[in-house]
Amino acid sequence: MAGKSKLNPKVLDYLHKKLNKPISSIRSDISVLKREYPTATLNAIAQIYAQKNGESVRRLIKSDDKLTIPIVNFEKPVIKKIKKSRSSEPKIKIILQFDTDNLFLKKHINEINKAYTKNCYTCVFILARKVFENLIIEIMRAKYPKNRELFFDENLLRNLDFSIVLENLYKKRTEFEPDKKEAIERLHQKLKPFKNDANDKVHSLYHIVENSQEVDNWNLDTIIALIKKIM
Structure with missing residues (x-):
C-alpha cells in the first residue's frame, strides 16, 4: 500500500542540506503532514513538505510515489505595501x-x-x-x-x-x-x-x-x- 512506503534516505539528506534542519525534525514534520494526506506515500508527503519550504524532491522519488502526490495549492504570501500617510x-x-x-x-x-x-x-x-x-x-x-x-x-x-x-x-x-x-x-x-x-x-x-x-x-x-x- 502506498501509505506504508519508506522514506527515501536521499530525500531526507537533500532536505537536511537545503533547509539546514536536523533529519529527526524533518521526519517529525513529514509524519505530522502525513495525517492531512493519508493516501499519499511518505516520499510524496516529502515533496509537499519540500514545496512548503520552497524546494522540490521530485527527481529523487519514484513514479509510483509521484502518482500519490495530492494537488495542493500553495498561496504566496501577500506583501502589503505600507503607504506613507x-x-x-x-x-x-x-x-x-x-x-x-x-x-x-x-x-x-x-x-x-x-x-x-x-x-x-x-x-x-x-x-x-x-x-x-x-x-x-x-x-x-x-x-x-x-x-x-x-x-x-x-x-x-x-x-x-x-x-x-x-x-x-x-x-x-x-x-x-x-x-x-x-x-x-x-x-x-x-x-x-x-x-x-x-x-x-x-x-x-x-x-x-x-x-x-x-x-x-x-x-x-x-x-x-x-x-x-x-x-
Missing part, C-alpha cells in the same frame, strides 16, 4: 511669507521654508540673501526707473553688488515717505549685517549653520516685513 511627513515650517505673483520668487521662498524644515540651515541663509537682494533691487527699479545707475551696471550689463544697492537705498531714504524712511533705516540696520554673514556662508568652507537658533536670531520675518513696508 501624508500626516507622517513633516509639516513645512513657515519662517518666511511674501505674497507675490512672481513664480520664481514664490519658489525661492517655498524652498527657504522647506530647507528650514529639513534642517538645511546654511541653505536658508544663502536663499534668503538671494531673495532679499532681488526685492531691494525691485524697490529701486520701481522708485527710480530713470536712474538705473542706482542698481544696474550699464558697462557690465548686470545688477550692482547687493551692498552697493543697499547703500544707495539708504542714501535715498529721505526721498521716501516718512514711515517708509524709518523702515529703510531699520532695514539697513538689520539687513547689512545679515548680508555680510550670508556672504561668509556662501564663500567660506568653514561657515556652516548647524542649528535653527542661528537662523532664528536674524528674525528673517522682520526683514521681509520691513521690505513689504517700503515697497
Whole structure:
C-alpha cells in the first residue's frame, strides 16, 4: 500500500542540506503532514513538505510515489505595501511669507521654508540673501526707473553688488515717505549685517549653520516685513 512506503534516505539528506534542519525534525514534520494526506506515500508527503519550504524532491522519488502526490495549492504570501500617510511627513515650517505673483520668487521662498524644515540651515541663509537682494533691487527699479545707475551696471550689463544697492537705498531714504524712511533705516540696520554673514556662508568652507537658533536670531520675518513696508 502506498501509505506504508519508506522514506527515501536521499530525500531526507537533500532536505537536511537545503533547509539546514536536523533529519529527526524533518521526519517529525513529514509524519505530522502525513495525517492531512493519508493516501499519499511518505516520499510524496516529502515533496509537499519540500514545496512548503520552497524546494522540490521530485527527481529523487519514484513514479509510483509521484502518482500519490495530492494537488495542493500553495498561496504566496501577500506583501502589503505600507503607504506613507501624508500626516507622517513633516509639516513645512513657515519662517518666511511674501505674497507675490512672481513664480520664481514664490519658489525661492517655498524652498527657504522647506530647507528650514529639513534642517538645511546654511541653505536658508544663502536663499534668503538671494531673495532679499532681488526685492531691494525691485524697490529701486520701481522708485527710480530713470536712474538705473542706482542698481544696474550699464558697462557690465548686470545688477550692482547687493551692498552697493543697499547703500544707495539708504542714501535715498529721505526721498521716501516718512514711515517708509524709518523702515529703510531699520532695514539697513538689520539687513547689512545679515548680508555680510550670508556672504561668509556662501564663500567660506568653514561657515556652516548647524542649528535653527542661528537662523532664528536674524528674525528673517522682520526683514521681509520691513521690505513689504517700503515697497
